[in-house]
Amino acid sequence: MTNLFNFLFAKSIGLYINLMSFVFPKKASQLAYAFFSEPRTGKLSKNNLPKILQESQTETFQHNEHHFQTYTWKGNDTIILLVHGWESNASRWENIMPYLRKSGSTVIAIDAPAHGLSSGKEFSIPKYAEFIHIVVEKFQPQYLIGHSIGGNTCLYYQSVYQNALVKKMVILGAPSDFKILLHNYIALLSLNSKISAALEKHYLDHFKLKLEHFSGQLFASKLDIKGLVAHDVDDTVVSFDEGKKIASTWKNVRFIETSGLGHSLHDDDLYKKVAHFLFEDLTPSDGYRNLSEGDGV
Known part of the structure; x- marks a missing residue:
């Protein structure tokens, strides 16, 4: 039951981000990055x-x-x-x-x-x-x-x-390969190609590394x-x-x-x-x- 809930939650988040990308593309890519880069557990x-x-x-x-x-x-x-x-x-x-x-x-x-x-x-x-x-x-x-x-x-x-x-x-x-981690995340949320491209661009702009070099x-x-x-x-x-x-x-x-x-x-x-x-x-x-x-x- 927990796995089903997590699956549906991930897909619903992805759908929300995909829809947002057509109206507020910058905000959508920022949200996608935030979900990817923010740990949910591990704090003390x-x-x-x-x-x-x-x-x-x-x-x-x-x-x-x-x-x-x-x-x-x-x-x-x-x-x-x-x-x-x-x-x-x-x-x-x-x-x-x-x-x-x-x-x-x-x-x-x-x-x-x-x-x-x-x-x-x-x-x-x-x-x-x-x-x-x-x-x-x-x-x-x-x-x-x-x-x-x-x-x-x-x-x-x-x-x-x-x-x-x-x-x-x-x-x-x-x-x-960091590219595999990112693409697994994109697949999990079923993010569209606009968001996928924006995430790859974020890493190139901020860290000066192409994903294949990471x-x-x-x-x-x-x-x-x-x-x-x-x-x-x-x-x-x-x-x-x-x-x-x-x-x-x-x-x-x-x-x-x-x-x-x-x-x-x-x-x-x-x-x-x-x-x-x-x-x-x-x-x-x-x-x-x-x-x-x-x-x-």
Whole structure:
């Protein structure tokens, strides 16, 4: 019943936007973008933070008209930055935290634009990358871990900023082609060609990137750092093929294929492999597959 309601709601919103596009085309495209870029869940309350975040040192950064939140679990000079995905927040890292802190490392997590305790209603990868750059410049992490669209943002960040401080990156369940995400949204709402063209133009005008260039596969091809990409064959949110695309162009990458974990990828065995990758060199016996050695992508 819930799925039917969500389907009908999406189609009714799309019909409203389509009809508006013939009378108020600019307003219709703005509304379409707002629905696409505004997360509906993932916000946090300062007065009711998850326990894992209560255990951290919090810091709020101001950037232009926005502020964003970070959480730090103090350790040694090895620093890891965690970058969550769409409609989530920094608390999503609770399950992996014991494996990272066991090394004695300092761990920092960030709330994305319009998520957690960060301000705003609009999420975008370039804005998220700006937040990440401020954190990287201040805390100088050697390692980045990103989940879902946070993983795509990590790839975008490093390809654009080419920060020499970052030595390794872990990408979990991330989409590659932003164009697919946008077109899935357009199909979900059955938006007409006028709105579709307006949305593509918005990204070109605001972010100076054609949609076909807004690609994790392309970003990864520009990286020289070591990478680990993990994706689940049963991921119903982001296709398994998206993870393979990212790994296929990364010069120095290891690829882990999992099964039965879905999009969240919460798994003790996987997290052990992530920690091993960060703090030691992986070997084939650890369960990774190197795409340059016969994976056919």
